[in-house]
Amino acid sequence: MHTERSGINFTLEVFLLAANLRLAIIGIPPIVTKVQAYFQLSTAQTGVLTTIPLLCFGFLSVATAPIIRKLGTKRTIESALLILTIANLLRTYMTWGMFIGTIFVGAGITMLNVSLPALIVERHPEQSVKLNGVYTASINVISAIIGGIAVPVANAIGWQFTVQLFSIPAIIAFLATLLLPHRPTKAAGHHQTSKDGATIAAPTKIWKRGHVWLLAIFMGLQSLIFYTVVAWLPSVLMSHGLSATTAGWLFSIFQIIGAPFAYLVPRATTKAAHLNALMAALLVGFLSGISILIAVNATWLLIVACIIIGVTTASVFTLSLSMITTISTTPQEAGSVGGIVQSIGYLIASIGPTLFGMIKTDLGNWPQTLMVLIAIALVNILVGFILIQVVQKKHFVY
Missing domain, CATH: 1.20.1250.20 (MFS general substrate transporter like domains)
Known part of the structure; x- marks a missing residue:
């Protein structure tokens, strides 16, 4: 009974986490003209807003592995979601806040990119095919919804408040992650060390x-x-x-x-x-x-x-x-x-x-x-x- 309940819980958790993997990036392009006009950005500067998260993906992925070893996968995910929440609140109203906030968006999503597959292998390796399907489908579906509603919502309540709303899925996922059964960091770390050993060696x-x-x-x-x-x-x-x-x-x-x-x-x-x-x-x-x-x-x-x-x-x-x-x-x-x-x-x-x-x-x-x-x-x-x-x-x- 516990296994079934845990499985349902975990599938929902994967969906909630995956929902945050592109949302804060995908939500900007449909309203980019509003952002560009508000901050008086050039076309090249506007392109940097999409480039920053990709640089984070490239440079910070390696740094996530030691964090997972130290904190455990669950705590790393919780930290990433908190970073995302703060980042989306930060990147409005001031130009420097938009760029610094986008760096934090890239850092938070990078941590989730590395941690979510590790969490799946760690918690339910026997369901990895199904959960990876949930993972990839969730990214596309949530991205599509955000792409469709971003402009009407921005027109109705303003683009700044719309960007701040991107923090809500991160908060929901954070609360759901808190409900996951805790696994000893030592055991998780041992499993991750083996994986990291292969990756580094x-x-x-x-x-x-x-x-x-x-x-x-x-x-x-x-x-x-x-x-x-x-x-x-x-x-x-x-x-x-x-x-x-x-x-x-x-x-x-x-x-x-x-x-x-x-x-x-x-x-x-x-x-x-x-x-x-x-x-x-x-x-x-x-x-x-x-x-x-x-x-x-x-x-x-x-x-x-x-x-x-x-x-x-x-x-x-x-x-x-x-x-x-x-x-x-x-x-x-x-x-x-x-x-x-x-x-x-x-x-x-x-x-x-x-x-x-x-x-x-x-x-x-x-x-x-x-x-x-x-x-x-x-x-x-x-x-x-x-x-x-x-x-x-x-x-x-x-």
Whole structure:
């Protein structure tokens, strides 16, 4: 009876924690014009607001492991949620508060990024497939809801109060985490030490593996594309004449449409033929979706573009995560590979929003700027095809 109740509780806990993994980042782009006007930010400075969390993901992930060892996974998550709560309250009214608060947002989400998978393995490893599904689906669903309601809520109560409301999910998740059964820090630390030992001790071998570098680059380029789209899609849509509210709803479509593919894409990672077909489909998705954004003003085609890009970015992200497991021979090695791949990947991704803000400022229009995004997407898929050939030769896929 306790196990069943605990399982239901824990599934809800995973949902509540996952709800905070993008919310404080995703909530800004739909109302970015209001933020930009209030603080009188340039396009490049506005792009920095999306770049800061990505830099935190890249640089602070390693620092989270010692925190988990010292505090335990549960306490680390509680600390991260408190940081998020304060950060969202801080980043309104003053320019310095927006930037400092965004740094704290990045730090809090980084801690959750590392701690949530550890919590799942620590508490219910036998349900990891189901809970990972809850994890990824929750991110997409919550992001979609926030993308859709951010503008109407900001219009009704002001953008500052809207940003402060982002603290509510963090507070709810914090209270739910307090209700989780406490596990001795020593036991959790021992388990995490073993994992961390693999992550820290194995890099000498892993850094020498070409396919790990290829996957890191693949992860980085797809993340760069995703976070650039997240930062600027509402602005691109409004440049086609859509209202901020309509752009927000299309932004929601972009977020939610990829949720089912989190379950479908991993099935394609065991055979090279399936991977090649998937990579070709991703190429078509990037080219067609971005091309529509460049050339078309019709609302219904812009909706199609958001659907295509949403499916494509969700699929390529899920593929990146699945490939970490595919090219790893043990769970410990998967942790090492995942840490390296995601750190490098997010550092690559961090340049995207600011870079494209600068390119837009220099070129003066979105069509030419989006052509650069197409070029990066082509390189991303080319790296993907090379990666498939390498992992096939090493017998990770057949």
